[in-house]
Amino acid sequence: EAQVTQNPRYLITVTGKKLTVTCSQNMNHEYMSWYRQDPGLGLRQIYYSMNVEVTDKGDVPEGYKVSRKEKRNFPLILESPSPNQTSLYFCASSTGQPGNQPQHFGDGTRLSIL
Amino acid sequence: RKEVEQDPGPFNVPEGATVAFNCTYSNSASQSFFWYRQDCRKEPKLLMSVYSSGNEDGRFTAQLNRASQYISLLIRDSKLSDSATYLCVVNRNAGKSTFGDGTTLTVKP
Numbered sequence: 334e335a336q337v338t339q340n341p342r343y344l345i346t347v348t349g350k351k352l353t354v355t356c357s358q359n360m361n362h363e364y365m366s367w368y369r370q371d372p373g374l375g376l377r378q379i380y381y382s383m384n385v386e387v388t389d390k391g392d393v394p395e396g397y398k399v400s401r402k403e404k405r406n407f408p409l410i411l412e413s414p415s416p417n418q419t420s421l422y423f424c425a426s427s428t429g430q431p432g433n434q435p436q437h438f439g440d441g442t443r444l445s446i447l
Numbered sequence: 448r449k450e451v452e453q454d455p456g457p458f459n460v461p462e463g464a465t466v467a468f469n470c471t472y473s474n475s476a477s478q479s480f481f482w483y484r485q486d487c488r489k490e491p492k493l494l495m496s497v498y499s500s501g502n503e504d505g506r507f508t509a510q511l512n513r514a515s516q517y518i519s520l521l522i523r524d525s526k527l528s529d530s531a532t533y534l535c536v537v538n539r540n541a542g543k544s545t546f547g548d549g550t551t552l553t554v555k556p
Contacts, residue, residue: 366544373455375534375546376491383542391543421488435481436536436544438490 335360339424339439346414347447354409354442356424364427365407366391366436367399369420376423382407414446450474451537453547461555464525468550470535471517480511480518481536485549491534494520525554 337358346352358365363384368376368391378391382401396418398410407426411418421443425436453470460466472480480497495502497509497518508521518535532549539545 364542366542368546370488373548375451375453375548377546378544381542381544389542392545423490434479435493435496438492440490441488 337439345445358426362426368423451547457551468520472537479538483534485532
Protein backbone atom coordinates (compact mmCIF):
# COMPACT_ATOMS: atom_id res chain seq x y z
CA GLU A 334 0.00 0.00 0.00
CA ALA A 335 1.33 3.44 -0.98
CA GLN A 336 1.79 5.49 2.13
CA VAL A 337 3.67 8.07 4.14
CA THR A 338 4.50 6.82 7.63
CA GLN A 339 5.33 9.06 10.56
CA ASN A 340 6.58 8.04 13.98
CA PRO A 341 5.77 8.59 16.72
CA ARG A 342 2.11 9.47 16.36
CA TYR A 343 2.04 11.09 19.80
CA LEU A 344 4.82 12.38 22.04
CA ILE A 345 4.89 14.32 25.27
CA THR A 346 8.34 15.48 26.28
CA VAL A 347 10.15 18.24 28.12
CA THR A 348 11.92 21.40 27.06
CA GLY A 349 15.43 20.88 25.79
CA LYS A 350 15.32 17.13 25.27
CA LYS A 351 16.32 16.40 21.69
CA LEU A 352 13.79 14.47 19.63
CA THR A 353 13.39 13.15 16.12
CA VAL A 354 10.19 12.53 14.23
CA THR A 355 10.70 10.05 11.44
CA CYS A 356 8.98 10.11 8.06
CA SER A 357 9.19 7.40 5.46
CA GLN A 358 7.45 6.98 2.09
CA ASN A 359 7.29 3.92 -0.10
CA MET A 360 6.26 5.60 -3.36
CA ASN A 361 9.76 6.52 -4.60
CA HIS A 362 8.81 10.19 -4.43
CA GLU A 363 11.50 12.80 -5.01
CA TYR A 364 9.84 15.56 -3.02
CA MET A 365 9.18 15.50 0.72
CA SER A 366 8.10 18.22 3.11
CA TRP A 367 7.32 18.91 6.76
CA TYR A 368 4.45 21.07 8.01
CA ARG A 369 3.12 22.14 11.35
CA GLN A 370 -0.49 22.96 12.07
CA ASP A 371 -1.70 25.02 14.99
CA PRO A 372 -5.31 25.60 16.10
CA GLY A 373 -7.25 27.74 13.68
CA LEU A 374 -4.42 27.83 11.20
CA GLY A 375 -3.60 26.00 8.04
CA LEU A 376 -0.42 24.07 7.50
CA ARG A 377 2.82 26.01 7.57
CA GLN A 378 5.81 24.62 5.75
CA ILE A 379 8.89 23.97 7.89
CA TYR A 380 11.38 22.38 5.49
CA TYR A 381 11.22 20.61 2.19
CA SER A 382 13.47 18.45 0.07
CA MET A 383 13.49 18.23 -3.70
CA ASN A 384 15.65 15.10 -3.70
CA VAL A 385 18.37 13.26 -1.82
CA GLU A 386 20.83 15.66 -0.15
CA VAL A 387 18.76 18.66 -1.27
CA THR A 388 16.85 20.47 1.47
CA ASP A 389 15.56 24.00 1.87
CA LYS A 390 13.75 26.16 4.36
CA GLY A 391 10.04 26.69 4.30
CA ASP A 392 8.23 29.50 6.05
CA VAL A 393 8.88 28.48 9.68
CA PRO A 394 12.26 26.66 9.88
CA GLU A 395 13.51 28.13 13.14
CA GLY A 396 14.23 25.48 15.77
CA TYR A 397 14.11 22.56 13.33
CA LYS A 398 16.59 20.54 11.31
CA VAL A 399 16.09 17.95 8.60
CA SER A 400 18.18 15.56 6.59
CA ARG A 401 17.62 13.61 3.38
CA LYS A 402 20.27 10.91 3.14
CA GLU A 403 17.96 8.44 1.45
CA LYS A 404 15.08 9.01 -0.91
CA ARG A 405 12.48 7.34 1.28
CA ASN A 406 13.30 9.04 4.62
CA PHE A 407 13.03 12.63 5.76
CA PRO A 408 13.39 12.95 9.55
CA LEU A 409 12.51 16.14 11.42
CA ILE A 410 14.89 16.96 14.27
CA LEU A 411 14.21 19.25 17.20
CA GLU A 412 17.61 19.78 18.84
CA SER A 413 16.28 21.72 21.82
CA PRO A 414 12.49 21.64 21.82
CA SER A 415 10.56 24.49 23.38
CA PRO A 416 6.87 24.81 24.34
CA ASN A 417 6.11 26.94 21.26
CA GLN A 418 6.89 23.88 19.15
CA THR A 419 3.91 22.08 20.61
CA SER A 420 1.90 21.37 17.51
CA LEU A 421 0.50 18.84 15.06
CA TYR A 422 3.12 17.89 12.48
CA PHE A 423 2.56 16.42 9.04
CA CYS A 424 5.03 14.93 6.61
CA ALA A 425 4.15 14.83 2.92
CA SER A 426 5.62 13.58 -0.32
CA SER A 427 4.97 13.95 -4.01
CA THR A 428 6.41 12.78 -7.26
CA GLY A 429 8.45 15.09 -9.41
CA GLN A 430 8.01 18.80 -9.14
CA PRO A 431 5.66 19.64 -6.29
CA GLY A 432 4.52 22.63 -8.25
CA ASN A 433 2.62 20.30 -10.48
CA GLN A 434 1.74 17.32 -8.37
CA PRO A 435 -0.43 16.96 -5.28
CA GLN A 436 1.11 15.86 -2.01
CA HIS A 437 0.38 12.70 -0.03
CA PHE A 438 0.32 13.17 3.73
CA GLY A 439 1.21 11.03 6.69
CA ASP A 440 -1.22 10.58 9.58
CA GLY A 441 0.38 13.32 11.65
CA THR A 442 2.41 13.51 14.87
CA ARG A 443 1.07 15.33 17.91
CA LEU A 444 3.94 16.81 19.89
CA SER A 445 3.56 18.34 23.34
CA ILE A 446 6.60 20.10 24.78
CA LEU A 447 6.26 20.82 28.50
CA ARG B 448 -1.09 40.38 4.30
CA LYS B 449 -1.04 36.59 4.13
CA GLU B 450 0.14 35.00 0.93
CA VAL B 451 -2.98 32.83 0.73
CA GLU B 452 -6.25 33.99 2.26
CA GLN B 453 -9.44 32.04 2.81
CA ASP B 454 -12.70 32.99 4.40
CA PRO B 455 -12.58 30.91 7.60
CA GLY B 456 -16.36 30.59 7.85
CA PRO B 457 -17.88 28.66 9.41
CA PHE B 458 -20.34 27.92 6.66
CA ASN B 459 -23.45 26.23 8.01
CA VAL B 460 -25.72 24.98 5.26
CA PRO B 461 -28.64 22.56 4.98
CA GLU B 462 -28.36 19.33 3.08
CA GLY B 463 -28.85 19.86 -0.62
CA ALA B 464 -27.53 23.41 -0.61
CA THR B 465 -24.90 24.78 -2.96
CA VAL B 466 -21.92 26.41 -1.28
CA ALA B 467 -18.89 28.18 -2.70
CA PHE B 468 -15.50 28.94 -1.19
CA ASN B 469 -12.93 31.36 -2.47
CA CYS B 470 -9.23 31.58 -1.88
CA THR B 471 -7.03 34.50 -2.94
CA TYR B 472 -3.27 34.42 -3.39
CA SER B 473 -0.79 37.24 -3.67
CA ASN B 474 2.18 35.73 -5.52
CA SER B 475 1.60 35.99 -9.26
CA ALA B 476 4.42 33.47 -9.83
CA SER B 477 2.31 30.71 -8.26
CA GLN B 478 2.19 27.69 -10.51
CA SER B 479 -0.27 25.12 -9.31
CA PHE B 480 -3.31 25.03 -7.12
CA PHE B 481 -5.22 22.39 -5.18
CA TRP B 482 -8.10 21.94 -2.81
CA TYR B 483 -7.65 19.56 0.11
CA ARG B 484 -10.15 18.33 2.64
CA GLN B 485 -9.25 17.86 6.30
CA ASP B 486 -11.42 16.09 8.86
CA CYS B 487 -11.01 16.76 12.58
CA ARG B 488 -7.26 17.48 12.49
CA LYS B 489 -6.53 14.32 10.55
CA GLU B 490 -4.22 14.37 7.56
CA PRO B 491 -5.29 16.55 4.62
CA LYS B 492 -6.52 14.61 1.63
CA LEU B 493 -6.51 15.81 -1.93
CA LEU B 494 -9.95 16.82 -3.15
CA MET B 495 -9.04 18.13 -6.55
CA SER B 496 -6.53 20.02 -8.63
CA VAL B 497 -7.48 23.42 -9.98
CA TYR B 498 -6.95 24.49 -13.58
CA SER B 499 -7.64 27.67 -15.49
CA SER B 500 -10.05 25.79 -17.68
CA GLY B 501 -11.97 24.67 -14.61
CA ASN B 502 -12.51 21.10 -13.59
CA GLU B 503 -15.40 19.15 -12.25
CA ASP B 504 -15.61 15.96 -10.23
CA GLY B 505 -19.16 14.93 -9.51
CA ARG B 506 -20.70 17.55 -7.23
CA PHE B 507 -17.45 19.50 -6.96
CA THR B 508 -16.22 22.19 -9.35
CA ALA B 509 -12.95 24.05 -9.02
CA GLN B 510 -11.92 27.14 -10.92
CA LEU B 511 -8.79 29.25 -11.21
CA ASN B 512 -8.76 32.92 -12.15
CA ARG B 513 -5.14 33.93 -12.71
CA ALA B 514 -5.95 37.53 -13.63
CA SER B 515 -7.68 38.14 -10.31
CA GLN B 516 -5.50 35.63 -8.43
CA TYR B 517 -8.16 33.54 -6.82
CA ILE B 518 -9.36 29.98 -6.87
CA SER B 519 -12.80 28.73 -6.03
CA LEU B 520 -14.53 25.55 -4.99
CA LEU B 521 -18.22 24.94 -5.59
CA ILE B 522 -20.07 22.11 -3.88
CA ARG B 523 -23.52 21.28 -5.19
CA ASP B 524 -26.19 19.21 -3.44
CA SER B 525 -24.30 19.22 -0.13
CA LYS B 526 -24.22 16.01 1.89
CA LEU B 527 -23.74 15.54 5.61
CA SER B 528 -20.45 13.82 4.76
CA ASP B 529 -19.15 17.02 3.16
CA SER B 530 -18.75 18.56 6.62
CA ALA B 531 -15.04 19.21 6.97
CA THR B 532 -12.40 21.91 6.67
CA TYR B 533 -11.39 22.79 3.11
CA LEU B 534 -7.85 23.97 2.52
CA CYS B 535 -6.63 25.70 -0.60
CA VAL B 536 -3.00 25.17 -1.52
CA VAL B 537 -0.85 27.35 -3.73
CA ASN B 538 2.49 26.02 -4.94
CA ARG B 539 5.33 28.05 -6.29
CA ASN B 540 8.22 26.57 -8.18
CA ALA B 541 11.20 25.03 -6.39
CA GLY B 542 9.16 23.34 -3.69
CA LYS B 543 7.44 26.06 -1.69
CA SER B 544 3.89 25.26 -0.82
CA THR B 545 1.48 27.59 0.98
CA PHE B 546 -1.78 26.54 2.57
CA GLY B 547 -4.72 28.73 3.39
CA ASP B 548 -6.00 28.61 6.96
CA GLY B 549 -9.01 26.61 5.88
CA THR B 550 -12.76 27.11 5.56
CA THR B 551 -15.00 25.10 7.85
CA LEU B 552 -18.17 23.67 6.38
CA THR B 553 -20.98 22.11 8.42
CA VAL B 554 -23.84 20.53 6.52
CA LYS B 555 -26.94 20.06 8.65
CA PRO B 556 -29.91 17.76 8.13
